[in-house]
Amino acid sequence: MFRYAGLLLIAVWCSPGAAITVPDYSSARQAFLEARAALDAGDRPRFESRLKTLRDYPLYPYLLYWDLRARLGTVEPVEVTEFLDRHGELPPARWLLEAWLDKLADQGDWSTYLAFHRPGLGTSQSCQRLQALLSTGQAETALAEVEALWLSGRSQPKACDPVFDAWRDAGQLSPERVWGRVELAMEEGQTGLARYLKRYLPAGEAEWVERWIEIHGHPQKVREQIPAVRAHPRAAQMVVHALRRLAWRDQDLTARLWEQYRAEGGFTDGQAERVTARLALAMAMRKHPDAAVWLQRAAASDPDLAGWWVREAVRAGDWAQILARIDALKPEVAAEESWRYWKARALEETGRRAEAEAIYANLARERSYYGFLAADRLGSEYQFNDRPLRYDDAQLSALLERWPGLVRSRELHLAGLELDSRREWYTEIGRMGDEELKQAAKLAHLWGWHDRAILTVARADAFDDLSLRFPLAFGDAVEREARERELDPSWVYAMLRQESAFRPEARSPVGARGLMQLMPKTADLVARSLNTRISSYERLYEPEFNIRLGTTYLRRVLDRHDSNPVLATAAYNAGPHRVDQWLPEDGPWTPDRWVESVPFSETRTYLQRVFAYTAIYDHRQQRRVEPLSRRMPKVQPAAASPTDDD
Numbered sequence: 001m002f003r004y005a006g007l008l009l010i011a012v013w014c015s016p017g018a019a020i021t022v023p024d025y026s027s028a029r030q031a032f033l034e035a036r037a038a039l040d041a042g043d044r045p046r047f048e049s050r051l052k053t054l055r056d057y058p059l060y061p062y063l064l065y066w067d068l069r070a071r072l073g074t075v076e077p078v079e080v081t082e083f084l085d086r087h088g089e090l091p092p093a094r095w096l097l098e099a100w101l102d103k104l105a106d107q108g109d110w111s112t113y114l115a116f117h118r119p120g121l122g123t124s125q126s127c128q129r130l131q132a133l134l135s136t137g138q139a140e141t142a143l144a145e146v147e148a149l150w151l152s153g154r155s156q157p158k159a160c161d162p163v164f165d166a167w168r169d170a171g172q173l174s175p176e177r178v179w180g181r182v183e184l185a186m187e188e189g190q191t192g193l194a195r196y197l198k199r200y201l202p203a204g205e206a207e208w209v210e211r212w213i214e215i216h217g218h219p220q221k222v223r224e225q226i227p228a229v230r231a232h233p234r235a236a237q238m239v240v241h242a243l244r245r246l247a248w249r250d251q252d253l254t255a256r257l258w259e260q261y262r263a264e265g266g267f268t269d270g271q272a273e274r275v276t277a278r279l280a281l282a283m284a285m286r287k288h289p290d291a292a293v294w295l296q297r298a299a300a301s302d303p304d305l306a307g308w309w310v311r312e313a314v315r316a317g318d319w320a321q322i323l324a325r326i327d328a329l330k331p332e333v334a335a336e337e338s339w340r341y342w343k344a345r346a347l348e349e350t351g352r353r354a355e356a357e358a359i360y361a362n363l364a365r366e367r368s369y370y371g372f373l374a375a376d377r378l379g380s381e382y383q384f385n386d387r388p389l390r391y392d393d394a395q396l397s398a399l400l401e402r403w404p405g406l407v408r409s410r411e412l413h414l415a416g417l418e419l420d421s422r423r424e425w426y427t428e429i430g431r432m433g434d435e436e437l438k439q440a441a442k443l444a445h446l447w448g449w450h451d452r453a454i455l456t457v458a459r460a461d462a463f464d465d466l467s468l469r470f471p472l473a474f475g476d477a478v479e480r481e482a483r484e485r486e487l488d489p490s491w492v493y494a495m496l497r498q499e500s501a502f503r504p505e506a507r508s509p510v511g512a513r514g515l516m517q518l519m520p521k522t523a524d525l526v527a528r529s530l531n532t533r534i535s536s537y538e539r540l541y542e543p544e545f546n547i548r549l550g551t552t553y554l555r556r557v558l559d560r561h562d563s564n565p566v567l568a569t570a571a572y573n574a575g576p577h578r579v580d581q582w583l584p585e586d587g588p589w590t591p592d593r594w595v596e597s598v599p600f601s602e603t604r605t606y607l608q609r610v611f612a613y614t615a616i617y618d619h620r621q622q623r624r625v626e627p628l629s630r631r632m633p634k635v636q637p638a639a640a641s642p643t644d645d646d
Contacts, residue, residue, distance in 0.1 A: 020446065021397045022407065028057040029415055035063055039070060058408045059415070065092035072103055077112060090405070091423045094121070101125050105159065110135040123149065127160035134166055143170055147177065153184030155193055168200070175201055179234065182209055186241060191216055212238045219246035223257060229266035240271045247275075247282040254279050255290070273301045284308045285599040287315075299325075303333045314342060315597040317589075322346040337363060337370040342596070344374065369608040369628075372615055373592055376629040384619050387464035389438050389457075396446075399439045403428050406440065410447065418505060425452055434460040441468060448473070451503035470616050473502045474515070477544045485555040490621065491565060492551055494613035495572065498606060499550075504543045513540040516550025526553045566591050566632050569610050574603045583638035591632035 035050035047067070054060050064083060068075055080100050087093050098121060104113040110132035117129050127149060133142035146167040149160060156164075167173060178200045185193040191213045198209040211225040215238065222242035229236050239261055247254045258275055261267070280294035295309035306329050313321035323346045326339050333339065344359035356377075363374035367385050375382050400407055405428030412421035429440050441457035442465075444450075450471045457468055472493070482489040499517040500506035507513050511520065518526075520537050526549045527534050539545050554568065560576055561567035571579045582598060589597075598604040611628055618625040 020393055020400070020443070022400060022410075025057065025411060025414075028054060029059075029411060032057060032059050032063065032411075033415060036066065039063070039066055058404060058411050061087040061090055062092055062412075062420070065096055068096055069099060072099055075100075077116075080116070089427075090408075091420070091427050098122060098125060101128060105131070108135070122157075124157040124159040127157065127163050130163045131159070134163070139166075139170075143167055143172060146172065150177065151180055151184060153181075153186075153188035153193075154190055173200060175205060179205075182212075183234070183237065186212055186216060189216070208232050208234065208238075212241070215242040216245065219243065220250065220253065222246070223260075229261055229264050236266050236268075236271055240267070240275055243275050244278040247279045251279060251283050251286060251288050251290075254282075255294075273298070277302050277305055280305055281308065284312060287599075292316075299328070303330065306330070306333055307338070310339060310342065311596055314593055317593065319346040319349040323350070337366065337368060338596075341370040341374055341592075344377070345592070348377070367612075367616070369612040372612060372628050376627050382615060382619070382625055382627075384466065384616065385464055386466045386619070388467060389442055389462065389465045391439050391442050396439060396443050399436065399443065403432070403436070403440070406443065413449075422452075425449075429456055429459065434462070438462050445471065451501035451506070454501045466616060466620060470497060470613065470620050471502060472617075472620060474543050474547060477547045481547050481551040485551050487551055487555060487558070488565075488614070488626075490614045490617035490623070490626075491610075492547075492554070493617040493620075494610045495550070495554065495569075496547075497613050497617075498610050504546070505541050513537065514546035514550075515543055516546055516553075518546060518549055518553070522553060523549050526556070529556075562636070564633055564635065566595065566607065566611075566635060569607055570598065570603055573606045574600055578603075580638065584635060585637055588634040588636050590634060591628075594635040595632075 031050050031053055035047050035054065038044075038046035038050065047063075051060075051063055051067075054063065061083075064087075068079060068083060080096065083096060084093055097116065097118065101113060101116060101121070102124070104110075104116065105128040113128065113132045114136065117125065117132070130142040130145060130149075133139070142163070143166070146163055149156060150164060150167070150173075164173075178197055182194050182197050185191070185197065194209055194213060198206040201209065212234075215222045215225050219242040222239060226232075226235050226239055226242075229239060232238075243254050243258055243261075246257070258279065262272065276294065277298045280291065280298040282288075283291035283294050292309070292312045295305055295312055299306035299309040310322060310325045310329070313325055322342055326334055326343045326346070329339060334343075340359055340363055344356040344363070347353075347359070348356035360374040360377050363371050364378055364380055365371065365383050366374075367383060372382050405424050409421045409424040409428065412418075412424060425444075429437060432440060437456055437460035441453045441460070441462075444453035444456055445468045450473050453468050453471075457463070457465065463469065470493075474496070478489055478492050478496070481487075482492045496502055496515050499512075500515045502515065504515055506515070506517065508517060512518060513520070513523075518540055520534075520540070523534060523537070523540055530548075530552060534540070540549075554572060557571040557576055558565060558568040561571060561579065567579050567583075570582070578600075582594075584594065595604060595607045598607065611632060614631060615625055615628060
């Protein structure tokens with residue numbers, strides 16, 4: 001029996017036709033929020049009064065955690081032990097343990113620290129543990145473990161400083177180990193750390209660290225700083241570092257310097273491959289006339305660059321070379337859908353139609369970009385291979401019984417604690433097998449957590465439930481805004497699916513926000529065109545507002561690119577001006593050739609996914625499926641550059 005008055009078991013309707021039995025926690029949830037507010041306000045009598053009524057509420061451990069954190073300065077070890085024993089698998093257990101260990105370290109209570117420490121915590125706690133070992137007479141054990149923490153390309157937490165000092169005082173910090181970390185720092189671009197580390201090297205060696213830092217920032221000076229590869233044991237590594245950076249800026253100079261250095265010898269095969277690979281990629285992306293030569297050199301050791309080698313022939317429209325280069329690929333690379341498709345295209349273009357059709361027929365069985373393109377070449381229908389996952393209410397209710405973290409995740413979401421909700425979800429599914437993952441994905445879908453459903457079912461390698469993986473979420477807004485701007489709703493759905501997987505609060509590392517991942521500056525420009533002011537960028541997390549702005553911008557880039565959705569899709573991802581630079585110069589290109597020739601791997605994949613998803617969304621809406629051959633018009637050569645401010 002639940003302690004909180006009014007708590008009843010009810011059937012919560014997740015979607016039409018699906019009822020999952022879970023308790024009605026609405027009253028308890030309100031008391032939970034009141035308890036947290038009381039704790040934040042320092043009102044302990046009110047907090048404790050609410051806490052007593054919530055012992056059986058799923059989020060009760062969170063209140064205990066917040067209380068312990070608030071009292072951490074005076075809490076007794078037994079209270080921490082009790083919490084960890086009872087709730088050790090919950091996310092708050094780790095947070096409490098790390099805070100408790102930090103407190104013990106600050107107090108220098110190293111014996112207690114060792115009693116509480118567990119493997120798998122953060123770097124600070126790892127260093128604190130070694131300090132605890134040093135302070136309790138276990139120096140030999142501690143010093144043997146320091147090197148693994150030392151060898152990091154980034155600055156380590158301050159908690160590591162005493163351990164590193166003791167390690168150095170014990171004579172363990174050899175020049176070789178200093179150089180090992182300098183190398184890692186330079187690979188990470190952490191020149192400040194490298195400059196700090198040089199103090200532990202002899203003067204003559206420290207000078208070479210400065211040379212490395214100089215050519216990191218000014219790689220064109222590599223010959224000036226390192227006139228001979230054999231001048232220092234690490235000179236070859238420094239040259240490789242500089243030339244790989246220079247390759248993005250000046251391919252001709254890089255090639256010339258590399259040929260000079262290579263003639264001197266002193267490079268390992270691996271170092272030579274790294275320079276060749278970077279230069280080949282830079283040439284391919286910059287459309288350098290020697291790209292094919294360098295890509296051929298790199299293709300043997302790098303499957304990705306082998307693909308670029310084939311793409312160079314696709315870009316040139318050289319069908320004989322496409323065939324020759326695909327035939328030269330390793331079998332496992334040649335078996336990829338992309339190269340099977342392009343082999344068939346080349347066979348077709350060189351008059352070997354029967355051979356091409358055999359490959360197309362095999363590819364056309366797949367629900368994919370290349371599968372759909374192959375079906376178009378044959379004039380056949382798309383194969384969607386839709387196999388819904390079917391679980392009844394009893395199975396999903398049983399899942400909730402077995403995995404209470406899913407209930408906690410739901411309660412945290414309903415309480416407005418979205419980040420904690422996601423942590424609970426991913427902690428819980430991290431312990432599941434494939435069958436339970438599929439059930440959890442179905443549950444997330446029914447609860448409207450479409451991004452979690454998509455990611456969870458992918459962990460089970462289950463990709464054929466199209467209603468789950470391609471939901472018709474926010475349908476009213478999509479239909480309304482698409483109609484208002486004369487856009488294809490399936491295209492808009494595909495963009496949402498690719499941009500955010502239908503997560504309204506999505507935010508990218510560069511600051512794009514919401515369902516259609518709008519950058520604030522872009523959102524401001526679009527809003528002004530709609531005579532709307534964005535009072536706060538938090539509004540970009542509002543689904544309808546985000547879709548309105550996103551579809552307006554999509555319409556804008558579509559108009560800018562002569563109503564070509566291929567170019568508009570690329571522009572939405574990479575920016576209109578980049579797309580202008582990628583336009584052909586020698587007459588119109590077929591869309592498949594243009595997409596394959598896009599130099600940004602991210603944008604190329606983005607295009608392939610969006611157009612495949614668009615066909616899938618036709619199917620999901622039970623509309624006539626528009627073939628990609630009609631959705632994707634030819635790409636025309638560059639004309640006068642537009643002058644607007646996109």
